[in-house]
Amino acid sequence: MTAPLLSVKNLTIDYIGETDDFRAVDNVSFDVAPGEVFGLAGESGCGKSTIAFAISRLHKPPALIRKESAILLDGRNVLDLDQHGLADFRWREVAMVFQSAMNSLNPVLRIEQQFYDVLKTHKGMSRAAARDRTAEMLKLVDISPDRMRDYPHQFSGGMRQRIVIAICLALDPRLIVMDEPTTALDVVVQREILQRINELRRKLGFAVLFITHDLGLMVQFCDRIGIMLGGKLVEQGTADAIYRTPEHDYTKKLWASFPSLHGGVLR
Amino acid sequence: MTGTSAPILTLDKVSKTFGNGPNAVRAARAISFSLHAGRALAVVGESGSGKTTCARIAMREYEPSEGRLLYKGKPVDNAGAKEIADYRRSVQMIFQDPFASLNPAHTIAYHLKRPLMLHRPELKGAAITEEIKALLKQVKLDPDIVASRYPHELSGGQRQRVNIARALAAKPEVIVADEPTSMLDVSVRLGVLNLLSEMKREMNLGLLYITHDIATARYVAEDIAVMYAGQIVEWGNTGKVIDNPAHPYTKLLLSAVPDPDIRFDDPNAQVSATEADETRRRSAATQETIREVEPDHFVRAA
Secondary structure, three states: OOOOOEEEEEEEEEEEEOOOOOEEEEEEEEEEEOOOOOOOOOOOOOHHHHHHHHHHOOOOOOEEEEEOOOEEOOEEEEHOOOOHHHHEOOOEEEEEEOOOOOHHHOOOOHHHHHHHHHHHHHOOOOOOHHHHHHHHHHHHHHHHHHHOOOOOOHHHHHHHHHHHHHHHHHOOOOEEEEEEOOOOOOHHHHHHHHHHHHHHHHHHHOEEEEOOOOOHHHHHOOOEEEEEOOOOOOOEEEHHHHOOOOHHHHHHHHHHHHOEEEEEOOO | OOOOOOOOOOOEEEEEEOOOOHHHHEEEEEEEEEEEOOOOEEOOOOOOOOOHHHHHHHHHOOOOOEEEEEEEEEEEOOHHHHHHHHHHHHEEEEEOOOOOOOOOOHHHHHHHHHHHHHHHHOOHHHHHHHHHHHHHHOOOOHHHHHOOOOOHHOHHHHHHHHHHHHHHOOOOOOOEEOOOOOOOOOHHHHHHHHHHHHHHHHHHOOEEEEEHHHHHHHHHHHHHEEEEEEEEEEEEEHHHHHHHOOOOOHHHHHHHHOOOOOOOOOHHHHHHHHHHHHHHHHHOOOOOOOOEEOOEEEEEEE
């Protein structure tokens, strides 16, 4: 394997309480190669979203990252960045798509303006240059550029999610963290969006950290997968290995909890 | 959707329109289905397809704009107070959100006591307490631990079991479950579905299972109805519809279900966005013609 793009080492995160601390992430280590899709699966409360937040340094007190932890992007420790370094790092290096990302667009601004905000802040682009870039990015996610003058409510949920992804990609980040990006969408739209992201990462070469509870979807999309339980990474391997030869009991149990279209029925 | 027994609940060409004039939304269009004792019908569709509207019509929460709701063969729209009370007891609902559907200020025992007092007045004093215990045991919760607790002390899965117990307290004949597991963790979903199926079998209940997840529909329901844009586009025996889909929308839905055997990189596995849009456009048009694909499997002509 080539040198990893993202290297999470001994990541330990506690939520500080008045009497007890709650260990949300317990000594988790994994690597993501350039251009790779790495999946983190587990049920709610297992710490997968806490990891996603920590990677973009979006965690807030009472979350506390313990000293021995390191999050390396190209060998540089994200945890050491100051405010100025962070502003450069976020979006340009690592972009994030959240679960309800389609609601993260500002309802009173035109799509064009929301692209411009990002492009001006991070790259100092002019209006005209930003408009060209916006058109290019919208085309990338199959939305007609002449709709950039529209407002978010004029688009469907799936389209809004694609617009958020286009804004994420506008600065050519090397890693996109996607935390349950399609959970709020129906399966057909979900498939369209993830298929498109898969094509784009082949074309543009960004890596994806993909977080979901849906193991079947994860195996379809990811190259490698890590399974989390109670803050610990209990198993990691290629998507194929996690699907065909899961080793940890919890992974096996997770698989057994999905009724499939071809498997057994109850009735 | 043929059943051996007489149907308990029937929607007969029911339509529901919201709003007036050009902005009117036809949320349900000529919906017909029946629920039978001991059988589950899954209504599957994406958000906005009208499946919850169907559930609400069955619950008498919405009056149908057209068509009739029949209870044991009799229309319920002109029923008297006593018949309506009987209907309310007989048709119980389980909601999607296990966190919002229990009152945070009351114990679990209180949640079960209310329907018992209302619907089963023959129970008095200690008999109520005994029945509460029996109900909790039935949904595989330990009454000694759970009865005195408050909702916030229980997990989502446990709360959904309390919701099932509350529905069973009224001794219903039909249970309408609207996405009962979509807000639960994957590891507890199956337990709740298994419990619902078990109750259906043991107590000979008719189950209306509303879901967007066609794989779980196949898991629990004998019959299935696929909805799109307010219409049931394909229906019949669940196995037949899923193994041999005839409507373009059903095919599209099935092709998009997450399947670990198919990788996104596989060129044969691609769902084309333009074809999907075309399928949606065609499926949204009103389709009058009904064709029998095979016995117990019907489709509307797109």
